[in-house]
Amino acid sequence: MTADRNVPERYSVVAVASSAGGIQGLSALLGALGAGFPVPVLVVQHLDPRHRTVLAEVLARRTELRVKLAEAEEHVRPGTVYVAPPDRHLLIDTDGVLSLSHAEMVHFVRPSADLLFESVAAAYGPGVLACVLTGSGKDGAMGVEAVKTRGGTVISQDPATAEFSGMPRSAVDTGAVDFVLPLEEIAAVVRGLVEPERQ
Template structure:
């Protein structure tokens, strides 16, 4: 049975995208998700490709969830946060297996929120929740439309509260966003959605 076929009963995955200002945004969101989140979390944060990242270590100190850099051919498990490595696109298939790709930049970035979200849409359909946080540029907007077209749920940080409003505003401008929320309220909504569909 694929993730999409199970989507009527519960959410199976959360995917998050951020760019400029995103480390603070991710710290707030992940720190408030609690230790018992029954789904995996995939994260694209635009990083400098020239340097090794310590993002996973930084975030691991701020959340009770397990945080790690995503690895190719790894199968996702609940309660774990998978960070896209610098200069690699992060994709997931319907079996929950991750792929890391060096294909061309999308909107001048790699990893790309659009590619992650589009893979989540194809693999999980209505069982997906995606979140767009602070960031400059438009990355994520096409992916938002892909997720919504498959019945998934889209949450966006209120651009007025974002350190950099470009990415959240581009997502809002698609007209298909389900929730536009201050950063501090997003985790509670994610938890509520995930838990409500499991009862």
């Protein structure tokens, strides 16, 4: 049986990046995915490294999915959201095992969306669905190109509707984005791609 190599039979992971305005954006996206989502979700949200974060607890109140701070050497599970801790890059290997890195900042940020996206692209190739939400700066733009080069799919929040347009605009400007959508439409497209049999 031959299949279009650009259309994976099944996605393996969803990776999401956001910065300024991201808590609202993540809440809207994750809250609309619903229980039983069949793949893990990895999240980079730029956070103040000087403070303990309560982002996982905040998001857990707004979604049926399990939400936790990512831990090193943790094996990802379907239906769980893994949030990069402050001041650590979040990476994953081909076995679905997470690692946290204190390597130098990328575009002045750590965690870096670029490094997360490059990591999932290397590990899962066409099985990656990457989403860029609201945020200032250009983190994620290099990463979405890596995802697209490896055959993955990229969604960006429409910069015109984003609270902060820098990150989604930089992603769209690469030409590597497959879907440019208002925030409230992203979850339905993610579900449609990841769970086509449930649509």
